[in-house]
Amino acid sequence: MTGHDATAAIVAHAYRNSPYLRSKYRAAGVDPTSWSDELFGRLPFTTKDDLRLAYPDGLLAVDPGEVAVIHESSGTTGEPTPAYFTRGDIDEWLDRMLFNGVGLSERDVVLVKTPYSMLTTAHQMHGAAQRAGATVIPAGNRTELMPYSRALRLLRDYRVTVAYCMPVELMLFARRALAAGLDPTKDFPALRAAVVNGEVLSPAKKRFLEELWSITLFPDYGSTETTTLGGACTAGALHLWSDRFLFEVLDEATGRSSPYGSGELVVTSYHRRAMPIVRYRMGDIVTVLDGASCPCGSDRPRVTVHGRAADRFTVGGRQLFPIDVEDVVYGELFGCEPVFWSGEVDGDRLALVLEATDSGAAEVRRRADGLAAAVDSRLGMRSAISVVPPGTSMTLDRQAEQEAMFKPVYLRMRGQNRRGLDYSGPSQEN
Ligand SMILES: [Zn+2]
Numbered sequence: 525m526t527g528h529d530a531t532a533a534i535v536a537h538a539y540r541n542s543p544y545l546r547s548k549y550r551a552a553g554v555d556p557t558s559w560s561d562e563l564f565g566r567l568p569f570t571t572k573d574d575l576r577l578a579y580p581d582g583l584l585a586v587d588p589g590e591v592a593v594i595h596e597s598s599g600t601t602g603e604p605t606p607a608y609f610t611r612g613d614i615d616e617w618l619d620r621m622l623f624n625g626v627g628l629s630e631r632d633v634v635l636v637k638t639p640y641s642m643l644t645t646a647h648q649m650h651g652a653a654q655r656a657g658a659t660v661i662p663a664g665n666r667t668e669l670m671p672y673s674r675a676l677r678l679l680r681d682y683r684v685t686v687a688y689c690m691p692v693e694l695m696l697f698a699r700r701a702l703a704a705g706l707d708p709t710k711d712f713p714a715l716r717a718a719v720v721n722g723e724v725l726s727p728a729k730k731r732f733l734e735e736l737w738s739i740t741l742f743p744d745y746g747s748t749e750t751t752t753l754g755g756a757c758t759a760g761a762l763h764l765w766s767d768r769f770l771f772e773v774l775d776e777a778t779g780r781s782s783p784y785g786s787g788e789l790v791v792t793s794y795h796r797r798a799m800p801i802v803r804y805r806m807g808d809i810v811t812v813l814d815g816a817s818c819p820c821g822s823d824r825p826r827v828t829v830h831g832r833a834a835d836r837f838t839v840g841g842r843q844l845f846p847i848d849v850e851d852v853v854y855g856e857l858f859g860c861e862p863v864f865w866s867g868e869v870d871g872d873r874l875a876l877v878l879e880a881t882d883s884g885a886a887e888v889r890r891r892a893d894g895l896a897a898a899v900d901s902r903l904g905m906r907s908a909i910s911v912v913p914p915g916t917s918m919t920l921d922r923q924a925e926q927e928a929m930f931k932p933v934y935l936r937m938r939g940q941n942r943r944g945l946d947y948s949g950p951s952q953e954n
Pocket of ligand 1: 758759821
């Protein structure tokens with residue numbers, strides 16, 4: 525069931541059974557028991573703040589005995605936000621994960637290298653791969669039990685065909701492989717693909733990582749609260765699972781929502797029972813296009829994820845996202861050994877730091893002038909580029925004590941005191 529009937533049913537379920545949503549809708553003067561199309565547009569949005577305020581069970585909409593699993597994510601402030609699932613919710617979710625164009629089968633060996641602790645990410649690939657008949661290696665991430673040396677051994681000795689991880693992991697894996705005298709394009713012949721999520725990925729960084737490993741990347745897009753919302757097709761486009769969710773694009777200027785265009789993504793699940801997802805604001809700025817013309821044949825809409833609204837910056841009256849910088853960087857450095865970038869923006873000036881391998885630094889330096897010219901022509905920014913040795917900023921040895929889960933922050937504004945590039949992973953690189 526999709527469309528009107530499904531939307532009416534899930535909203536009625538939320539209103540009847542979730543104490544938090546019922547009082548929120550009542551406070552807004554909306555009564556979803558008498559349904560009309562116009563009513564949906566008046567339903568207040570659900571935000572990450574609502575998830576925090578409803579903690580621990582204000583959003584629970586089924587009998588506690590029906591809950592099969594409780595996941596939890598934490599925002600930047602570290603406050604917990606729970607995500608409940610019934611057995612049926614899990615079935616629907618894992619089925620959806622298999623929409624990804626990677627096309628898992630019993631011939632695949634899947635290394636799951638995202639965190640198992642509380643988040644949904646590892647569990648969605650673990651369950652979906654098993655459902656497809658593939659072999660699962662539950663490596664996990666950000667644990668002292670899984671240093672990169674061990675993960676690399678698993679990747680090689682068990683002839684892993686598909687790696688499931690954040691994009692940054694593929695860069696770290698490659699750096700570790702090269703340091704061990706291994707060639708990522710030749711010494712892992714079984715590896716055919718990586719399904720990546722957890723970070724926004726620019727087209728150029730995707731191509732860079734594909735070349736680095738001689739594999740195909742299949743991005744997955746979602747969150748712990750919603751699980752997978754979209755994924756890459758065989759033609760390389762990112763599609764939204766529109767047969768399972770109602771997607772709206774919220775125009776920030778007008779406050780109006782529409783099925784296509786650019787703005788903040790808002791999602792409503794047609795199926796979720798334990799914790800209804802109704803008009804949930806993702807906080808991500810996206811562009812959604814009609815899917816009809818994709819070469820893969822799918823009519824699901826295509827999406828480009830630009831990044832978090834909060835991460836935007838303005839140069840010369842234009843809005844830019846960190847991945848716009850990333851796209852220029854990896855476009856100009858295509859074919860180089862692993863490189864990590866970080867930058868600081870001050871007006872129209874960009875201070876770029878490139879962390880190269882010892883053997884790759886000379887090539888990165890050789891391309892610095894071309895990169896500066898591209899930053900100027902494509903972003904309208906003047907840049908100062910420095911090339912630094914491995915370990916300068918992308919460190920792997922400080923994280924075991926980090927209690928909050930975080931992702932590398934590639935770009936910051938001058939004077940902004942944010943955590944930088946160092947990345948929460950295992951406590952040692954060896
Ligand atoms: Zn497609």
